[in-house]
Amino acid sequence: SSPCAACKLLRRKCTRECVFAPYFSSSEPQKFAQVHKIFGASNVSKMLQELPVERRRDAVASIVYEANARIRDPVYGCLGAIFTLQQQIAQLRKQLSAAQSEMVLLKFQHQ
């Protein structure tokens, strides 16, 4: 069978025990290349090996997300998304508090 995207990039033999193979198919070379650029293959390999097999798919998804975020935004990475969400929360809290004040007023006026 053909090597996974990681073994292909790292030019090594893809064995049955390859920790990357289940998550990085050779049909998506960019996915591993980005993870490798940001975290490094050996760090990611260690991170995955420290996790039980059934948690690795989620870990890979979050690592891929973080790597993409860092490539898109080299200064803030994932934190860009966190800041945006925090601003949305502040905005929604403001709207909610305004709505609640208006409601108190409406109830008071029509008592």
Next chain:
Amino acid sequence: SSPCAACKLLRRKCTRECVFAPYFSSSEPQKFAQVHKIFGASNVSKMLQELPVERRRDAVASIVYEANARIRDPVYGCLGAIFTLQQQIAQLRKQLSAAQSEMVLLKFQHQ
């Protein structure tokens, strides 16, 4: 002068050009150790060198945040925070929409 936390951990001479020295003081060895564990010194060095000097402090802060998040939560890392914020947003939207419906009703009842 004493080497920065990065050069100390990597056991190398800390020169005047060291890209880590301004952000990783030897008084906070854990800060660099965590970044190194998750991203690897050479990746972080490349990331910083690709940025103008005035953006590097923010980049270091976000890299430190991400590394800490990944160590605390090896499966979701930063995404844990993103999921929590998204849930808060969904919750706030629901409350806001309920408040707006109630307001419409109040206005209608007392017309």
